[in-house]
Amino acid sequence: MSIHEVINPATEEVIDSVEHLDVRGTDEAIERAARAYETWKNVAPAERARIMRDFASALGDAQEELARLEVSNAGHVIGNARWEAGNVRDVVGYYSAAPERLLGDQIPVEGGLNVTFHEPLGVVGVIVPWNFPLPIAGWAIGPALAAGNTVVLKPAELTPLTAMRIGSIAREAGVPEGVLQILPGKGSVVGDRFVTHPAVRKVVFTGSTAVGRRIMAGCASQSKRVTLEMGGKNSNVVFADADVRAAAEAAPGGAFDNAGQDCCARSRILVQESVFDEFMEHLETAVKNFRVGDPNDEDSAMGPLISAGHRDSVLRYIDQGDVAFTGEAPSGPGYWVRPTVLLARSATEPCFSEEIFGPVVSVLRFRDEGEAVELANNTEYGLSGSIWTRDLGRALRVSRGIESGNLSVNSHSSVRYSTPFGGFKQSGLGRELGPHAVEAFTEVKNVFFANNQSTHPESRRQS
Template identity: 40%
Template sequence: MSHVDLKGAGLNLEFEPISRPALHFIDGQFVESAEGGWFDTLNPTTNDVLTQVAEGTASDVDRAVEAAYRAFHDGPWGKMSAKERARYLVRIADAIERHGEELARLEVADTGLPISQARGQAARAAENFRFFAEMATRMTGETFPVGDQFLNYAIRVPVGVAGLITPWNTPLMLATWKIAPCLAAGNTAVLKPAEWSPLTATKLAEIVQEVDLPPGVFNVVHGFGEVAGDALVKHPKVPLISFTGETTTGRTIMKNGSDALKRFSMELGGKSPVVVFDDADLDRALDAVVFGVYSLNGERCTAGSRLLIQDSIREEFEARLAERVRRIRLGHPLDPATEVGPLIHPEHKRRVEHYLDLGRREGATMAVGGEVPRELARGNFVRPTLFVNVRNDMCIAQEEIFGPVLVSIPFTTEEEAIQLANGVQYGLAAYIWTRDLERAHRVARRIESGMAWINSQNVRDLRTPFGGMKQSGVGREGGHYSFEFYTEWKTVHVALGQHPIPRFGVSGMETRS
């Protein structure tokens, strides 16, 4: 049976009250909106108001950008050595760890992530800062000697102010994934968090203040994407825009910033396949399939949301899969036993439920799913759902649902599996399960995705490039690949001798000895 007990068998499942509103953080200070606007942020478990959030407009964005611009051009940050910047990043990581439980519980209150998973996200946030602190000190250039005449070298230099626009799923971890390399490279930042999950960004600003990061280096402006986000994208003093979110929004952002020739890093939507061949370790593949789509409440960009299952094992695998999905523990996100909590917002719940209805109308079979119990009715809960008898041309197989919904599609041959895997607009991740390693490498190479895991769930190596193909994004982040976006190459040419210089404008003059 699914776990649905909101009382928690004696556990303390009460959310701590939030006594203060979420303010902007500009030039080292917490401030209200210039125009005085506010909006509510909701607890998705109950849909009660958690607190009010300052509603940023173009005026607030301009204040934040000017502070970041001054901090970069006139302050100490742009002039610091990489080693000095790295010390600040390590201090931020230390502070995140000190406040780890508070951050995790804020994330649960704001997003509905199960507490056990939110704690992992808080730990990863600290790891992001430690990792890029080390990477900052490893940034190197290249030299191009030309005999004894020239020494030419290329170095990486920071760009300036970066606009960082983050999504509402795992907001703490994904914010640090951008902030850490941005600051490590020597840039300054203006973060625009998603309006549905602003609380950990505010706490992160408190941590930045606690470690005495120079004012203006890191700024936060809350607000709605079409107002605050748009102002940040269009601001003339923001040359860098890093965005994680849905593909349609990414397209709009690129259009709005194109006139200024801004540089973009885009991690967008996904509809990632999990290809299970009949020679796979089915026990491990089953674990990975279930975890890959239902963890993080299904609100994961790299979720393996399309199961491509070889028809010779389809019946057995789908039956075992359905039993596992039925047993997933749906419940209060502060209960450590909960595996799936509520979706982020009533609007998103309605969107996911639309796809559940659409799947049935398209002719797919809902093998697992249905109504949630009455005791969960106040929140944005959706039962973990499995559709079988799905065709790849159905909307539920083509469009990103971004919820705890898996579709199962059969295939017969390797070639058919590859065609099905590539038969969507997205290309973020792929997962391949087979004992035939030659086939595994062959399929991984041919699937159109920025990342592929063989006989593994989504285990991240922070050194590797992260990003997608097709409509799943532009550019790569992670490891030194992040610095391809957050730095510019500068080439310096040094003459080592008296090389010949052509002389113009000397006709008729006395020849120089």
């Protein structure tokens, strides 16, 4: 094992140190999860549901504690962090109903009775990113446990603290030992072992597209299931018939939430040329009023970036771009970047085509509906996006035309625990959340019961 220091990105101070597991420690945890699975999968549905309700209640009791931990570890502003902590509670609570509602089918067939069952997979390996370590952990934990699986979860090296606390809350709430384990460590050690260990039956990954591809390739050798949520370069499309002022005032929240460190960030704004100047005037006011500051301040809308290295990467894009205007950010300690609006001259510019993952948005004009859809689809990604229009027909046409998994009309909403979430193209594979997420953690088993073997057509062919 090795020791890793955890840094507060708003102050650059060390706030904790965490032991990283090695391969042996990872294997031991996976083996504990495999043993626990043999018991957990046979827990009566009503009892498993009760345990999960108790877990959700305990998460609710710890909401403020988890939120404050997210502020200090990830630099999230306190208002957002409270929502994130509440989201974990809500997700686990939502899926606590699933054990008693994981229904199979009775299919009419000749010669007997045919039924299907949803069987759990076994051990599920979950790899959580640093940008939303708290809610994304819950998105996998909830449905995986509800289906009867056990979970080993690797938090990001930069932001392990909230996931570790979730693990201890689970044990305090009565989740049996070995059913949910948090394994801090390097991706090249713990994450890779999730991919290669035969007892891990599925890997759930959120992170960069490059790493997701490697995980998918590694899992292929064992035909291991994957769910991948990866990058995004999402468009905010503003038509001339929209409420232009409302669209401009909402744009900073859609692009700069979590300092733009969000795969769903609307980091490309497409504005119909006839209202471009009006939109930019309102956008400048909104950006300059977007408050960046101490994440513990209730009035702060944006905190720091996660690390010095990531800050420097974002600043390189800004240095290469045509800056229209910026907001303000603190000076002194912390990994701060001003909210920045760039003018894109074409869809091929790096600022418009590459995922920057910071508080930077690029604005480009378009002529008509067809060009807007073409520009929105001119990316390898397809995770989210927004459409601003008063025309219902246009909203329907454009939402069907844009190749993206999560779209909002006249808003920037991407995530609700009761609706599916996931991407097209290089943004991912599979869906999380929503009513069917539990099924992604199961295998469908088909069983036929013959009522008279001699009359069954399959039996007749074999006689």
